[in-house]
Amino acid sequence: MSLQSHLTASISSSSSQFLAPSNFNSSRSVSVSVPTKRLGTCRCVATPAEEKTTYKTKVSRNANIAKLQAGYLFPEVARRRNAHLAKYPDAKVISLGIGDTTEPIPEVITSAMSKRSYGLSTLEGYSGYGAEQGERPLRAAIASTFYKDLGIEEDDIFVSDGAKCDISRLQIVFGSDVTMAVQDPSYPAYVDSSVIMGQTGQYQKDVQKYANIEYMKCTPENGFFPDLST
Numbered sequence: 001m002s003l004q005s006h007l008t009a010s011i012s013s014s015s016s017q018f019l020a021p022s023n024f025n026s027s028r029s030v031s032v033s034v035p036t037k038r039l040g041t042c043r044c045v046a047t048p049a050e051e052k053t054t055y056k057t058k059v060s061r062n063a064n065i066a067k068l069q070a071g072y073l074f075p076e077v078a079r080r081r082n083a084h085l086a087k088y089p090d091a092k093v094i095s096l097g098i099g100d101t102t103e104p105i106p107e108v109i110t111s112a113m114s115k116r117s118y119g120l121s122t123l124e125g126y127s128g129y130g131a132e133q134g135e136r137p138l139r140a141a142i143a144s145t146f147y148k149d150l151g152i153e154e155d156d157i158f159v160s161d162g163a164k165c166d167i168s169r170l171q172i173v174f175g176s177d178v179t180m181a182v183q184d185p186s187y188p189a190y191v192d193s194s195v196i197m198g199q200t201g202q203y204q205k206d207v208q209k210y211a212n213i214e215y216m217k218c219t220p221e222n223g224f225f226p227d228l229s230t
Contacts (some may be wrong), residue, residue: 002217003100018080019050040118054082062177062196062198064195064196064197064198064200065196067195067202067203067210068192068196069148069203073097073188074097074098074188077095077096078097081093081095081097081134086117091229101129107128111229120215133157133159134157134159134160135159136154137229138159139154139157139158139159140154140157142157142159143156164187164189164190167190167195168193171193171194171197171199175197176197176198176199178199179199179212179213180194180199180212180213180214181213181214181215181216182194182213182215182216183216183218183226184215184217184218184226185218186215191210191213194213196208200212200213201212216228
């Protein structure tokens with residue numbers, strides 16, 4: 001059974017804003033019947049879960065990555081240090097693990113960085129990408145400050161993002177068909193990058209070293225500097 005709601009609207013021809021003014025002052029009423037829909041129950045049905053699809057490609061992973069050992073040096077140093085401190089709480093340990101800064105950055109550096117970064121927010125100080133070998137004023141300052149009497153000029157200076165990245169780039173230049181020589185002990189990333197590049201053999205567990213790497217001993221006897229004559 002449907003319900004009906006009766007609405008009465010009074011439309012005055014003299015006061016309506018939608019009709020032009022007229023001489024009629026009378027108003028007329030119109031009775032409007034609006035049918036109302038029957039109320040019902042709405043049932044929500046969950047859609048079935050989508051099936052998971054696994055995609056496989058024929059792109060093979062670098063096989064040299066499998067040569068890497070599970071234990072990385074720095075977490076192992078931290079594990080042994082913590083174990084030692086747990087056993088000897090009063091021990092004073094000089095950690096040779098991964099380093100971290102302990103002092104604030106000098107004001108002369110932070111003020112120069114702040115001035116330079118603020119300049120980039122102005123039309124006069126903004127610049128796009130710099131030269132790939134480093135900004136010329138910086139290279140000129142390095143040459144005149146540190147290499148003034150050595151005949152080194154600004155064009156001989158290359159400003160990079162660190163020695164570790166530079167060594168990896170040099171490995172790419174020389175390729176995998178070379179023999180690597182590293183200091184022993186050495187920063188672990190230098191050895192691992194050689195492994196990933198395919199410049200080493202398999203890991204030899206008996207001596208805990210990789211084949212095809214020349215490990216140059218650095219000991220108190222040689223002043224921690226290897227003999228490069230051989």
